[in-house]
Amino acid sequence: MPSKAYFWIEDRKGKAGFLFWKTLMRELCPDVIVESKKNNSELVKAVKALQDRNNQYIIxxxxxxxxxxxxxxxxxxxxxxxxxxxxxxxxxxxxxxxLLEFDKLVDWIYAPDDEFLIKRAWAVKAREMLLPMIRSGELNYTSIREIVTNDNYKKEYNIEQLSARLLYDLTRNTGFEISKGKIGDCWIRSCCEWQERQEDDICGLENNRMSISEKMRAVYQGTSLSKEFSNAGLEVVL
Structure with a gap:
C-alpha cells in the first residue's frame, strides 16, 4: 500500500485557521490529508502516541x-x-x-486609490516595522513596544496575538477580513465569489482576478511556506 501524508494542525474545524490550511492544501498538495487535533495539547499528545512509521506526518x-x-x-x-x-x-x-508576511498582502486587500490606505496607514507602517524584526531573528523589543503601545493597542500582546490583531486591523471590512473565528471569502474562493460583496467593494485584484488555485500558489511563493514545505519534503502542485 502506498504511503500517505498527513497534515496535523491545532486549529478546530470550522475556524479560520482550519479553513485556510484546508484550502491551501487542497490546492497545492491535494493528496495530503488535513486533520485537526483541536488544540495545542491534543496535537502534542497525538505526536507522542504516534506509532505509525510508514506514513508521513507534517505538524x-x-x-x-x-x-x-x-x-x-x-x-x-x-x-x-x-x-x-x-x-x-x-x-x-x-x-x-x-498571511501578514505575504508579500502581496497590501496590494491585494486595497485598491490603488483606496481610502483605507490613508485611514490604516498606521497599520501598514506597523507591519513594515514588525516583519524585518521577525525575519532577522534579532528581535528589538523596544521597537515592538512602539507598535503595541500605539494608541490603537491598549494591552500587551505576544507575537501571535499581535500578528492576529494587526492582520485583522489591515483586513477588516474587506473580503479578506480575518479574525480567530472568521476568514474572508477572498482567501478561500476565486475572485468575486464573495457572497456579501457590494458594488463598491473593490480590492487590488479588481483588474487581475485570480482563481483560488492562483491565490494559494501566490501565498505559497510569497511567504515562508515555500521554505518550510521544502524542508518537510512536501511536493507542491504549481
Whole structure:
C-alpha cells in the first residue's frame, strides 16, 4: 500500500485557521490529508502516541516564541518528534503571521486609490516595522513596544496575538477580513465569489482576478511556506 501524508494542525474545524490550511492544501498538495487535533495539547499528545512509521506526518503547532505555555509545548513536541523520522515540524509563528508576511498582502486587500490606505496607514507602517524584526531573528523589543503601545493597542500582546490583531486591523471590512473565528471569502474562493460583496467593494485584484488555485500558489511563493514545505519534503502542485 502506498504511503500517505498527513497534515496535523491545532486549529478546530470550522475556524479560520482550519479553513485556510484546508484550502491551501487542497490546492497545492491535494493528496495530503488535513486533520485537526483541536488544540495545542491534543496535537502534542497525538505526536507522542504516534506509532505509525510508514506514513508521513507534517505538524503545524503555533511557534509563538514569547508565549511561555506554547514554548513549553513546542519543546515537548520536538522531543517526541525527534525520534520519529517520518514526522516533520513546520516552524510557523501562526497562520495569521503567515498571511501578514505575504508579500502581496497590501496590494491585494486595497485598491490603488483606496481610502483605507490613508485611514490604516498606521497599520501598514506597523507591519513594515514588525516583519524585518521577525525575519532577522534579532528581535528589538523596544521597537515592538512602539507598535503595541500605539494608541490603537491598549494591552500587551505576544507575537501571535499581535500578528492576529494587526492582520485583522489591515483586513477588516474587506473580503479578506480575518479574525480567530472568521476568514474572508477572498482567501478561500476565486475572485468575486464573495457572497456579501457590494458594488463598491473593490480590492487590488479588481483588474487581475485570480482563481483560488492562483491565490494559494501566490501565498505559497510569497511567504515562508515555500521554505518550510521544502524542508518537510512536501511536493507542491504549481
Amino acid at each position: 503545524v503547532l503555533d511557534h509563538a516564541f514569547d508565549n511561555l505555555q506554547v514554548y513549553r509545548e513546542q519543546k515537548l513536541l520536538k522531543t517526541y518528534a525527534d525520534g520519529k523520522d517520518n514526522v516533520f515540524l513546520l516552524s510557523i509563528i501562526c497562520f495569521e503571521y503567515l
